[in-house]
Amino acid sequence: MSVREQPKMIIVGAGLGGALLANYLGKAGFEVDVFEKRGDIRTAEIVAGRSINLALSTRGIHALTEVGVIDEVMREAIPMPGRMVHSVGGDLAFQPYGRDGQSINSVSRSGLNIILLNAAEKYGNVRLHFDHKCVDLDPDTATVEFGRSGTNERTTVSGDTVIGCDGAFSAVRNRMQRLDRFDYSIQYLEHGYKELVIPAAQGGGFRMEKNALHIWPRRSFMMIALPNADGSYTVTCFWPLEGERSFDKLKSEEDVLRYFGEHFADAVPLMPTLTSDYFANPTSSLATVRCSPWNYHDKVALLGDAAHAVVPFYGQGMIAAFEDCTILHECLVESGLSRTQALAKYHALRKENGDAIADLAIGNFIEMRDHVGSPAFLRKKKRQKWLHRLFPKHYVPLYTMVSFTRTPYAEAVRRAVTQDRFVARLKLATASLAVLIVVLLLWIGL
Ligand SMILES: Cc1cc2nc3c(=O)[nH]c(=O)nc-3n(C[C@H](O)[C@H](O)[C@H](O)COP(=O)(O)OP(=O)(O)OC[C@H]3O[C@@H](n4cnc5c(N)ncnc54)[C@H](O)[C@@H]3O)c2cc1C
Numbered sequence: 071m072s073v074r075e076q077p078k079m080i081i082v083g084a085g086l087g088g089a090l091l092a093n094y095l096g097k098a099g100f101e102v103d104v105f106e107k108r109g110d111i112r113t114a115e116i117v118a119g120r121s122i123n124l125a126l127s128t129r130g131i132h133a134l135t136e137v138g139v140i141d142e143v144m145r146e147a148i149p150m151p152g153r154m155v156h157s158v159g160g161d162l163a164f165q166p167y168g169r170d171g172q173s174i175n176s177v178s179r180s181g182l183n184i185i186l187l188n189a190a191e192k193y194g195n196v197r198l199h200f201d202h203k204c205v206d207l208d209p210d211t212a213t214v215e216f217g218r219s220g221t222n223e224r225t226t227v228s229g230d231t232v233i234g235c236d237g238a239f240s241a242v243r244n245r246m247q248r249l250d251r252f253d254y255s256i257q258y259l260e261h262g263y264k265e266l267v268i269p270a271a272q273g274g275g276f277r278m279e280k281n282a283l284h285i286w287p288r289r290s291f292m293m294i295a296l297p298n299a300d301g302s303y304t305v306t307c308f309w310p311l312e313g314e315r316s317f318d319k320l321k322s323e324e325d326v327l328r329y330f331g332e333h334f335a336d337a338v339p340l341m342p343t344l345t346s347d348y349f350a351n352p353t354s355s356l357a358t359v360r361c362s363p364w365n366y367h368d369k370v371a372l373l374g375d376a377a378h379a380v381v382p383f384y385g386q387g388m389i390a391a392f393e394d395c396t397i398l399h400e401c402l403v404e405s406g407l408s409r410t411q412a413l414a415k416y417h418a419l420r421k422e423n424g425d426a427i428a429d430l431a432i433g434n435f436i437e438m439r440d441h442v443g444s445p446a447f448l449r450k451k452k453r454q455k456w457l458h459r460l461f462p463k464h465y466v467p468l469y470t471m472v473s474f475t476r477t478p479y480a481e482a483v484r485r486a487v488t489q490d491r492f493v494a495r496l497k498l499a500t501a502s503l504a505v506l507i508v509v510l511l512l513w514i515g516l
Contacts (some may be wrong), residue, residue, distance in 0.1 A: 076101050076195070077230035077409065080214055082204045082242050083107075086179070087374030087391035088235030089186035093137035094399040096193030103227065104196065105216055107203035107236075112184050122265065122304040123296045124182070125150070125174045125283065125385030127473040133392040139189050146181060146299045149173035154282035155442055160336035164282065165442065165451065168470050169458075174283070174385060176296040204236060207245040212369040231409060233371045233398075235391075238359055240376035246366060254361040259381055261291070261435075262311040264353045268340045270301025277340045278303065285438060286334050291315055292439035293334055305337070308356075308383075308439070317353045356381045358428045362421060365413035373398060378424030383435040384472060390427050390479075394420055419478075426479035430472065457493070465489055 079095050081088045084106035095102045108114075126134075126147060134140040151173040152166040167174060190196045199216075202225065206215040213228040234242025247254050271277050276297060278284060284295040284303070291310060295303040310316040320326050323345040330338050338344065359379035364372040374391030397419050401412040441447040457465040466475070466489075471482035 078103070080105065080212065080227060080229040080232045082214065082232060082234050083236035083240075083374075083376070084183075084187060084198060084200070085235065085237060085374070086183055086186070086388050087376075087395060088233075089183055089190055090133060090137065090392055091233060091235060091373060091395045091398070092190035092196050092198075093139070093186060093193075094133075094395050095402070096190055096196035097137060098399060098403050099195065100402075102190075102193075102196040103199065103229065104190070105199045105202040105204065105214070105227070107219070108200065109219070110187075110198075110200045111180055112187060122180075123176050123178055123298055124388055125296065126177045126182075127174045127385065127389055129386075129396075129476050130389040130392045131175075132476060133396045136396065137186075137189065139185050142185050143177060143182060144175070147175040147177045148297045148299060149175050149281055150283045150296070152282055153442065154279050154284045156284060156286045156334070156336055157443065158288070158333065158335070162279075163443075164279075165448075168467075168474050172470070172474050173281075174473055176283075176298070178298065204234075204241040207232060207242055207370070209245065209249065209366045209370050231368060231371065231413070233373055234376045235373045236376050238357065238375040238379035240372065242370065243361060243372055243376050246361075246370060246372070249366060252361065252363070255359070257358045257360075259356045259358075259432075259435075260310050260312070261308050262317060262353050262355045263382075264307045264309075264317065264348070264351055266305040266307065266341060266344065266347045266351065268295060268303040268305055268337065269342065274301045276301050276303075285442060286337065287439050287442050288333050289440050293337070294438075295337075305341070308435070311353070311355065320348070323349075358432065360425060360428060362417075364417040364421060364424075368409035368413060371398065371413050371416065377420075378428060380424075380428045380431040381435060382431070383438055384427065384431040386427050386431065386472065386479075390424065393423075393476075423479040426483050427472075430468075430479065430483065453493070465492075 076099055078101040081091055081102060081104040084104050088104055092102050092104050131140060134143050152164050155163045155165060187198065191198055201219040202216040203219065204214055205217045211228060212230060212232045213226060214232055216225045216227065218225065232242060234240050236242055246252050268277055280297050286293040291308060293305060293307045295305040297303050312318045320329055326345050326348045330344060357379060358381055361377065364377045373394045375387065378390065380387050380390065398416045401407065401416040404412065407415065454467040458467055468482060468486035471477045471485065472479065
């Protein structure tokens with residue numbers, strides 16, 4: 071029998087989380103086999119199931135820096151220091167996300183995935199296997215059964231630990247659901263999404279402000295657009311799936327043109343292929359997945375959307391998957407921890423943060439579609455900015471903590487609650503003081 075120096079890790083899914091984890095584990099010297107159900111995106115034309123571009127922020131940048139690919143990623147990234155709000159009448163208002171110089175970044179999903187796969191493959195101890203779909207798993211022996219696309223062929227692979235990075239509809243998690251005391255829930259939004267495009271201007275320029283996340287907030291629904299390096303924008307409509315003002319209501323090209331003309335009139339001239347794209351592109355649903363535990367002894371762990379799919383409104387789904395990779399890697403290489411302890415520690419450290427970002431993402435949907443245009447929201451943002459400037463260490467807006475720091479999500483939420491309480495007390499104290507002064511002035515007869 072041969073003696074293995076390093077544990078053999080089987081990663082299921084070579085999406086964003088799986089490909090990054092392969093880098094972390096490859097760099098740490100583990101034996102890593104990655105199995106992906108699709109073909110190799112570097113050589114095959116794969117239809118991306120979802121968002122063509124994504125917002126990359128601090129936590130993700132940290133992870134990509136640790137595995138040494140950040141420079142390559144940032145070369146094509148487009149900084150978005152704020153949101154550009156489009157009113158129904160076409161007026162524009164720019165709202166910075168943070169202090170000067172703080173930006174989230176628009177990056178290509180497939181470009182990022184390719185960079186991570188190329189980097190992973192450079193490690194001699196990482197092997198990538200495409201067209202391998204996980205169809206079953208024995209959690210007690212870390213044995214995975216794969217089906218080969220287009221054939222009836224089945225392969226069985228055993229390792230020391232299986233890490234399910236296979237997305238929101240994870241086959242690995244699906245098998246864990248049959249274990250005793252495994253909690254699982256999926257909560258669908260009544261809104262879905264559809265992607266459209268604003269092509270680059272003739273000659274390759276951008277048709278709107280390049281350095282911004284564009285948003286058309288319309289209370290119960292909204293549309294956003296993120297810039298791509300080629301001058302185009304990926305536009306995403308987040309609308310109800312059924313009922314008034316829903317995808318379901320638009321049946322003909324006239325319906326689409328009328329609806330866009332009514333709600334997003336300034337975007338229509340920028341979208342020459344609007345009606346054909348609208349009917350050609352899928353309408354997809356949005357869901358929050360929660361489960362627990364994310365580990366089974368030293369044999370199985372879940373990571374990224376497989377453990378905690380979140381709705382995309384905080385731009386943190388991929389980022390949370392990347393942060394999972396950072397923490398799982400730290401646990402696995404921590405000296406003195408067995409692999410069982412390492413996976414248990416990973417779950418303990420990450421679960422409350424997965425729950426926190428899931429709640430924040432749902433909350434931010436309401437903020438984005440409903441509040442960003444309102445004067446009350448703008449006043450609140452101004453006050454937050456002012457307090458942050460005045461007390462940079464003691465008052466940090468929640469958005470800043472989530473997007474521009476590595477404060478664990480749950481801790482950021484707790485801190486924001488304390489800060490809000492302090493501000494409410496400060497407002498009460500100021501109002502009381504003002505009343506007291508008026509009473510005093512009246513009393514002394516001035
Ligand atoms: C519209 C939209 C916009 C978004 N925008 C942002 C954003 O701006 N910023 C951000 O941080 N996040 C964003 N997200 C979230 C982000 O896309 C996900 O959180 C991220 O892709 C999760 O990475 P993952 O590796 O866990 O899963 P995935 O990226 O889904 O990868 C899973 C991989 O597993 C493979 N797979 C699936 N089943 C199997 C199987 N049975 N066997 C083998 N392989 C399998 C899949 O083919 C895929 O390659 C957005 C999501 C959506 C829907």
